[in-house]
Amino acid sequence: MMRPWWHAAAIYQVYPRSFRDGNGDGLGDLRGVEEKLPYLKALGIDAIWLSPFYPSPQHDSGYDVADPRDVDPMYGTLADAQAMIDSAHAAGIKVIVDVVPNHASVEHRWFREALVSAPGSAARARFHFRDGRGDNGEQPPTNWMSMFGGSAWTRITEPDGSPGQWYLHIFDSSQPDFNWSNPEVRDDWLTTLTFWLDRGVDGFRVDVALGLAKDMTYPEIENPEGLVQALRLDLDNDSDEVKAMRAKVTNSAIFDRDELQEIYRGWREVMNRYPGDRMAVAEAWVTPERAAMYVGGDTLHQIFNFEFLSIPFDASRICAVVQRTLEELAVVKAPATWALSNHDTPRVVSRLVAPGFDEESARTAARSLALIGHCLPGSIYVYQGEELGLADAPIPDAARQDPVWFRTNGEQLGRDAARVPLPWSGTIPPYGFSDSSDVTTWLPQPDGWAEFTAIAEAGDPHSTLAQYREMLRLRHELPAFADLENTAIEQVMPGVVRVTRGSDFTCLVNCTNQHIRVAASGRMLVASHADVTADGGSLTLPPAAGAWLLS
Numbered sequence: 353m354m355r356p357w358w359h360a361a362a363i364y365q366v367y368p369r370s371f372r373d374g375n376g377d378g379l380g381d382l383r384g385v386e387e388k389l390p391y392l393k394a395l396g397i398d399a400i401w402l403s404p405f406y407p408s409p410q411h412d413s414g415y416d417v418a419d420p421r422d423v424d425p426m427y428g429t430l431a432d433a434q435a436m437i438d439s440a441h442a443a444g445i446k447v448i449v450d451v452v453p454n455h456a457s458v459e460h461r462w463f464r465e466a467l468v469s470a471p472g473s474a475a476r477a478r479f480h481f482r483d484g485r486g487d488n489g490e491q492p493p494t495n496w497m498s499m500f501g502g503s504a505w506t507r508i509t510e511p512d513g514s515p516g517q518w519y520l521h522i523f524d525s526s527q528p529d530f531n532w533s534n535p536e537v538r539d540d541w542l543t544t545l546t547f548w549l550d551r552g553v554d555g556f557r558v559d560v561a562l563g564l565a566k567d568m569t570y571p572e573i574e575n576p577e578g579l580v581q582a583l584r585l586d587l588d589n590d591s592d593e594v595k596a597m598r599a600k601v602t603n604s605a606i607f608d609r610d611e612l613q614e615i616y617r618g619w620r621e622v623m624n625r626y627p628g629d630r631m632a633v634a635e636a637w638v639t640p641e642r643a644a645m646y647v648g649g650d651t652l653h654q655i656f657n658f659e660f661l662s663i664p665f666d667a668s669r670i671c672a673v674v675q676r677t678l679e680e681l682a683v684v685k686a687p688a689t690w691a692l693s694n695h696d697t698p699r700v701v702s703r704l705v706a707p708g709f710d711e712e713s714a715r716t717a718a719r720s721l722a723l724i725g726h727c728l729p730g731s732i733y734v735y736q737g738e739e740l741g742l743a744d745a746p747i748p749d750a751a752r753q754d755p756v757w758f759r760t761n762g763e764q765l766g767r768d769a770a771r772v773p774l775p776w777s778g779t780i781p782p783y784g785f786s787d788s789s790d791v792t793t794w795l796p797q798p799d800g801w802a803e804f805t806a807i808a809e810a811g812d813p814h815s816t817l818a819q820y821r822e823m824l825r826l827r828h829e830l831p832a833f834a835d836l837e838n839t840a841i842e843q844v845m846p847g848v849v850r851v852t853r854g855s856d857f858t859c860l861v862n863c864t865n866q867h868i869r870v871a872a873s874g875r876m877l878v879a880s881h882a883d884v885t886a887d888g889g890s891l892t893l894p895p896a897a898g899a900w901l902l903s
């Protein structure tokens with residue numbers, strides 16, 4: 353039996369507002385996505401995952417959804433979405449859409465209705481409205497904190513003008529959390545899934561998949577700051593302190609609660625009614641023991657591997673995380689996922705810059721991590737621009753847009769630097785992102801991206817783009833990659849990672865800052881640096897470089 357496509361797919365994340373501007377207004381759109389399908393096809397990916405394009409006041413770049421069953425005019429129309437889905441399918445590319453079931457936007461019709469309805473009404477019961485504490489209800493109902501900083505509760509003004517109840521938002525105050533203990537909320541989300549499945553989408557990326565269920569007794573949390581911190585992506589996963597923090601997420605008042613299993617069983621039932629192996633991937637940083645609840649066969653299909661996404665360029669850590677992932681998912685019986693970056697994290701190149709390790713070295717290291725990620729069994733996720741080796745762009749404070757920046761009063765810079773519009777061609781902004789040259793892009797593009805445009809890299813056999821194309825081509829072609837079982841990873845010498853698949857495929861990556869020579873037989877297939885050489889029996893790897901070999 354053929355295995356489902358998502359067991360070993362290459363999935364490209366499109367962040368629509370920064371992918372390609374098809375109508376010249378400085379913002380990416382669905383027409384832009386459709387226009388660039390040939391580029392994506394040539395890259396060799398199997399599917400695209402689009403971040404939200406639904407009507408939204410854009411307080412969190414579209415993750416504040418006013419209507420999950422429509423398209424924001426800034427991205428196009430429902431007809432444009434359908435055309436994009438159909439064209440992707442015609443090109444042999446599957447389409448995954450992002451659903452945001454944890455919360456709505458303050459502009460969602462239900463939330464508007466709740467604001468003008470009485471406390472205790474059915475309209476309020478679709479969200480988490482509570483009276484405040486203190487003599488006049490002037491204090492938030494609980495000590496829960498927002499992931500974006502500050503209290504997770506905001507007080508409303510009642511229709512008669514008096515200070516009123518508080519509503520819960522574990523993200524920005526513009527993102528009220530749905531009350532998932534309410535059957536109306538559950539049913540409405542099944543309608544949303546059906547709406548997109550009927551339009552042919554092949555899967556869903558489930559935003560904040562660990563957050564939907566809340567403890568309806570609304571208890572105080574022992575360490576609310578710690579709970580929020582535990583989900584940060586830039587922590588040292590292997591430290592005992594972080595492990596202890598993460599363990600507290602399980603069945604906490606806000607996250608990773610047992611009730612989720614029943615919710616996702618319902619989703620799976622709906623997806624199972626459709627042909628073509630529809631799938632869903634959970635955005636949920638949970639302990640390995642808990643992963644089974646999200647992908648246990650009758651719930652969702654994949655779960656993001658955040659440990660790999662935040663991995664340092666360190667041979668022993670890479671080996672440990674990869675081994676752990678493979679062992680854990682073998683128990684759960686779900687295929688692994690691998691990603692180096694997404695729209696919420698620094699770009700992998702910038703993440704790897706360190707004292708004594710400049711951007712160029714970090715780019716080589718990022719390309720080497722890609723060599724590892726792309727040769728592992730399971731699905732690989734590629735965040736747009738990663739295939740061009742882009743680094744984070746400098747953002748002037750006045751241009752920042754991320755609510756994280758505003759809610760932490762500038763203490764955290766937020767995620768804008770990794771969300772800058774892509775450079776397609778040319779030597780100056782907008783680098784072909786938009787056709788009109790005097791456009792102001794929603795985030796400024798830096799000078800110096802001329803060498804990182806898709807066009808410039810397409811003409812350079814040693815570019816990051818050339819490496820990605822080659823890896824993706826080989827993923828489809830090498831027989832060793834068809835077998836999802838026989839993978840081994842180890843340090844073949846101190847600081848050097850070796851991955852083998854089957855009997856003839858080897859990936860070697862030098863995580864040291866020295867040139868090394870390592871015994872390796874076979875033909876070199878692709879490398880992360882122009883100076884990697886293979887000569888009958890050995891491979892010479894510059895610092896941070898790596899290669900794939902076939903014997």
Ligand code: NOJ
Binds near residue numbers: 560
């Ligand atoms: C995770 C999304 O990836 C992120 O961009 C967003 O801000 C939060 N969820 C809230 O929806």
